[in-house]
Amino acid sequence: MSQSKVIIENQDFNDLILKLKEHDERAWSQLNFVIKRIVLKWLSNKKLRPEHAYEIYSNTIAVLFEKFRELQFSSFSGLKSYVFSIAENKVKEFYRNDLRSKMQDRLDDVPELCYVLYMTEADGEVASEVVNKIHNLFNKLSKSEKDVMQLLYNEERTNKEASELLGINEGNLRIIKFRALQKLKEWYSHGN
Amino acid sequence: MVIKDSLNGLTFHNDSTYEGYVLGRLTKSEEDLFEEHLLTCEHCQAQLEITEAIILGIKSSPKIEQDRNFSYNSKTAIVRYSVAASLALLLGVSAYFYLQRFNNQKDVLSDAQKSLLDSTHNSKEKDVNSIKVLSETEKSNDKELLAVAYKPNPIFENAIENYVRSGSIVIIKPALSAEVKSADMLSFEWENHTSTLVLVIFNNTGKMIFQKEVSSPFVLEDNLKKGLYYWQLESPNESLFTGKFLII
Numbered sequence: 001m002s003q004s005k006v007i008i009e010n011q012d013f014n015d016l017i018l019k020l021k022e023h024d025e026r027a028w029s030q031l032n033f034v035i036k037r038i039v040l041k042w043l044s045n046k047k048l049r050p051e052h053a054y055e056i057y058s059n060t061i062a063v064l065f066e067k068f069r070e071l072q073f074s075s076f077s078g079l080k081s082y083v084f085s086i087a088e089n090k091v092k093e094f095y096r097n098d099l100r101s102k103m104q105d106r107l108d109d110v111p112e113l114c115y116v117l118y119m120t121e122a123d124g125e126v127a128s129e130v131v132n133k134i135h136n137l138f139n140k141l142s143k144s145e146k147d148v149m150q151l152l153y154n155e156e157r158t159n160k161e162a163s164e165l166l167g168i169n170e171g172n173l174r175i176i177k178f179r180a181l182q183k184l185k186e187w188y189s190h191g192n
Numbered sequence: 193m194v195i196k197d198s199l200n201g202l203t204f205h206n207d208s209t210y211e212g213y214v215l216g217r218l219t220k221s222e223e224d225l226f227e228e229h230l231l232t233c234e235h236c237q238a239q240l241e242i243t244e245a246i247i248l249g250i251k252s253s254p255k256i257e258q259d260r261n262f263s264y265n266s267k268t269a270i271v272r273y274s275v276a277a278s279l280a281l282l283l284g285v286s287a288y289f290y291l292q293r294f295n296n297q298k299d300v301l302s303d304a305q306k307s308l309l310d311s312t313h314n315s316k317e318k319d320v321n322s323i324k325v326l327s328e329t330e331k332s333n334d335k336e337l338l339a340v341a342y343k344p345n346p347i348f349e350n351a352i353e354n355y356v357r358s359g360s361i362v363i364i365k366p367a368l369s370a371e372v373k374s375a376d377m378l379s380f381e382w383e384n385h386t387s388t389l390v391l392v393i394f395n396n397t398g399k400m401i402f403q404k405e406v407s408s409p410f411v412l413e414d415n416l417k418k419g420l421y422y423w424q425l426e427s428p429n430e431s432l433f434t435g436k437f438l439i440i
Binding site (some may be wrong): 013016030031033034037038053077080130131133134135136138147149150152153154156161169171172175181185189 | 207211224227230232234237239242245246247248249250251252287298392398400403408415
């Protein structure tokens with residue numbers, strides 16, 4: 001934990017913008033991390049298939065990269081609005097090509113962001129790798145830890161609901177969850 | 193290097209925030225604040241990525257049916273309590289008969305010892321020594337038990353290290369690792385948080401021994417045994433602060 005704290009740089013927004021203008025790779029990777037989640041979430045709400053959402057997002061970030069040097073941003077909300085305006089144009093462009101078939105190709109439900117994030121990269125290969133790894137690590141947890149994590153993350157119950165279902169105190173549930181998360185994070189980071 | 197820990201009530205570097213973001217439980221304004229923070233915080237980016245992977249992995253694993261060992265409805269609870277009560281009764285009766293038998297044996301042994309003590313002075317000295325040794329063993333057992341009560345709990349220690357993240361809240365009392373002679377001398381005081389919070393106290397084994405909605409200042413009236421304790425201040429959404437104190 002302390003190691004990761006060391007690498008944190010105190011970049012404020014303006015420093016980041018300057019680095020982005022210089023096409024600094026690390027700064028772009030940081031911006032990409034956030035913008036990807038924002039745009040993919042917005043596109044998922046349009047019930048787009050993950051691969052289509054990812055295609056639109058890739059085109060959006062390409063335009064942003066191309067034009068960034070000419071642009072001025074004083075706040076993150078300004079940058080976000082600009083990104084959304086590009087993404088909106090890309091969505092229109094996407095439907096313009098074959099509106100009817102693409103409208104029919106939409107999903108019935110909104111796909112969850114974590115699926116979209118992992119399923120769109122490397123044609124879903126990353127997703128199966130991540131899922132299998134976490135699944136194996138999850139099986140190493142104790143019975144009580146598994147129960148708590150299943151209720152909280154699979155069934156998306158709140159702490160209160162989960163503690164009532166399991167007949168345990170909410171405080172104890174938090175401790176079990178904390179312990180399970182620490183274990184999973186440690187195992188995941190150390191490749192166990 | 194300054195790591196911004198919180199803004200407008202939202203605490204960063206916090207599992208609940210990562211989890212809330214992934215599960216879409218943050219409000220729009222919280223989400224905006226967190227995304228802006230995320231832009232310049234590689235630590236949070238790494239933690240968020242792991243949280244996403246964990247949630248994705250768990251979501252993809254098959255759901256466990258309702259055979260949870262410690263999840264039970266009231267009907268099964270009654271059955272379990274009945275079995276436990278019967279076992280306790282059985283144990284109590286066995287203990288009673290065993291102690292009676294033991295006392296009888298002791299009486300017989302004492303008589304034999306008396307005759308031996310009368311005949312030899314050395315054996316008396318031996319007995320006295322054995323009693324002395326026994327009391328020292330008892331003392332060392334007590335010391336061991338006391339040491340166990342002060343053994344730090346790695347989970348909470350870790351929580352303190354990583355989660356002294358009081359956000360806007362400022363803790364006045366007790367100081368971190370405060371040592372007090374009695375729990376009723378312990379007062380909890382904080383600033384910058386007007387609403388009532390839940391004070392939770394755990395012993396060093398992680399067992400919750402106190403939970404109450406309180407407002408600052410609050411004086412603990414419970415008598416706690418000697419040992420190391422961890423305390424948390426919780427708002428309805430998250431744990432705001434984790435600290436510890438010792439009763440000496």
